[in-house]
Amino acid sequence: MCIFTFAAIATVERLGRRALMLFGCGSLSIIYILIGYCYHTHQGGVLLLGLIVAAIAAYAMTLAPITWVILSEIFPNAVRGLLMAICTAALWAACFVLTYSFPLLNASIGTAGTFWFYAGVCILGFLFVLQYLPETRQKSLEDIQALWRT
Numbered sequence: 001m002c003i004f005t006f007a008a009i010a011t012v013e014r015l016g017r018r019a020l021m022l023f024g025c026g027s028l029s030i031i032y033i034l035i036g037y038c039y040h041t042h043q044g045g046v047l048l049l050g051l052i053v054a055a056i057a058a059y060a061m062t063l064a065p066i067t068w069v070i071l072s073e074i075f076p077n078a079v080r081g082l083l084m085a086i087c088t089a090a091l092w093a094a095c096f097v098l099t100y101s102f103p104l105l106n107a108s109i110g111t112a113g114t115f116w117f118y119a120g121v122c123i124l125g126f127l128f129v130l131q132y133l134p135e136t137r138q139k140s141l142e143d144i145q146a147l148w149r150t
Contacts, residue, residue, distance in 0.1 A: 004060035011061075016137040017070050018129065024062025025126035029119045031055045036115035067091070073136045076145050 012020060031054050038048045075083045105114040136144050 001056055001060040001064075004057045005065055008061045008065045012066060012069060013137060016135050017066050017073075018133050018135040018137075020062045020066045021070070021129045021133060022126060024058055024066070025122045025129060027058040028055060028063070029122040029126060031058060032115045032119035032122060036112040036119065039110070039115065040112035070133070070136065073141065073144055077141065 008020065031051055035048065035051045035055070038044065038051065071084060071087050072080075102114065105117060109117065134144070
């Protein structure tokens with residue numbers, strides 16, 4: 001996790017926030033589909049372990065750190081503190097829901113279904129980023145605020 005977080009730090013200015021978010025959502029969708037397939041076909045071992053490590057690496061290089069970068073940039077100065085607090089609370093609430101719901105989903109739709117559900121959530125995230133998130137790389141806070149006015 002630590003190694004790939006440093007990879008994000010090293011690439012965020014070169015590749016851009018939007019590209020890393022799209023890569024994170026897209027790659028996690030594919031990885032979760034494959035993990036679900038492994039559980040569905042009762043495969044384990046090195047393949048499943050590799051997919052889990054790949055999921056951790058993809059998350060650590062993209063969604064985990066880049067979300068905080070984007071949140072710190074997209075809000076106007078006048079309301080940034082308040083909106084960052086709301087977003088932080090929402091992110092922690094989402095972490096709670098994810099952690100709380102995993103055993104419930106696992107019991108009701110199985111492990112394969114749970115990972116396929118998570119893949120669907122990542123696909124929706126990919127579409128949301130594709131549709132609504134502007135690229136903020138190499139833009140001043142004033143330039144980013146102007147993006148929202150257009």
